[in-house]
Every structure is written in structure tokens, then in C-alpha cells.
Amino acid sequence: MDWWLRLHNSRWLGAGLSVGAIALSVYGLSQGDWADFGQQWQTSRFIHVMSLDFVMLSLLVPALLGDDMARRGWQSPVIFWAIALVPLFGPLVYLCLRPPLVIDRVTALVQEGENEMPIQNP
Numbered sequence: 455m456d457w458w459l460r461l462h463n464s465r466w467l468g469a470g471l472s473v474g475a476i477a478l479s480v481y482g483l484s485q486g487d488w489a490d491f492g493q494q495w496q497t498s499r500f501i502h503v504m505s506l507d508f509v510m511l512s513l514l515v516p517a518l519l520g521d522d523m524a525r526r527g528w529q530s531p532v533i534f535w536a537i538a539l540v541p542l543f544g545p546l547v548y549l550c551l552r553p554p555l556v557i558d559r560v561t562a563l564v565q566e567g568e569n570e571m572p573i574q575n576p
Contacts, residue, residue: 465550469550471546472543472546472547472550475543512542515541519537519545525555526555
């Protein structure tokens with residue numbers, strides 16, 4: 455299970471998600487039909503609900519972001535609001551730039567200390 459946590463704490467995951475989101479956004483903006491989207495939004499419940507879900511989840515980001523930044527020891531209101539106010543791409547930038555969890559740093563320091571100083575039995 456440790457590999458699962460490392461994967462989700464990895465900056466590579468944020469980079470991969472960012473590349474995918476940028477590619478899909480470019481494709482959607484270049485090949486999409488806004489008039490058809492408006493029509494579908496008014497007539498299709500699925501399109502309507504998915505669009506509202508995106509808005510609601512974007513409004514939820516500040517609550518989760520503040521907690522994650524506190525766990526990582528990142529106390530910057532400017533960074534918080536810059537990330538929280540840009541839907542989709544703000545959280546993706548955060549996933550790419552966030553520092554590792556404090557627990558991971560402590561574990562790494564303990565492991566380095568174990569490698570440098572062998573424990574001797576009395």
C-alpha cells in the first residue's frame with residue numbers, strides 16, 4: 455500500500471494529469487461547438503448535471519486545498535487564492551508544485567539516519 459500513497463503524493467501524477475487536461479481542453483476548445491453545447495445543456499439532463507458538478511467541485515477545492523496545504527506546511531495565502539480561484543488548472547498546478555508530505559520527509563530523514571549510524575546492541 456506504500457506504493458499507492460507514493461503514487462498519489464508524486465509530482466509526476468500531477469504532471470500527467472496536467473498534460474491530459476491540457477490536451478483535452480485544447481481539443482474541446484478547438485473542435486467543440488458552443489451552440490450545440492448550449493442546446494444540449496438546456497435539453498439533456500446528463501450535460502446539465504455534469505456541468506453543474508464541475509462548478510460545484512470547483513467551489514469545493516478551497517476547503518480541501520487549505521487542509522492539504524496545512525498538512526504540507528505550506529502557509530501562503532497568495533498561493534492558496536491563486537490556485538483556488540482558477541478552476542481545473544489551478545489545482546493541477548498545485549499537484550505539480552506541492553511539497554511532499556511532512557510525514558514523508560520525516561521518514562526519509564529517519565531512513566538516512568539509520569543508514570549513516572548503525573545501531574549497536576549493548
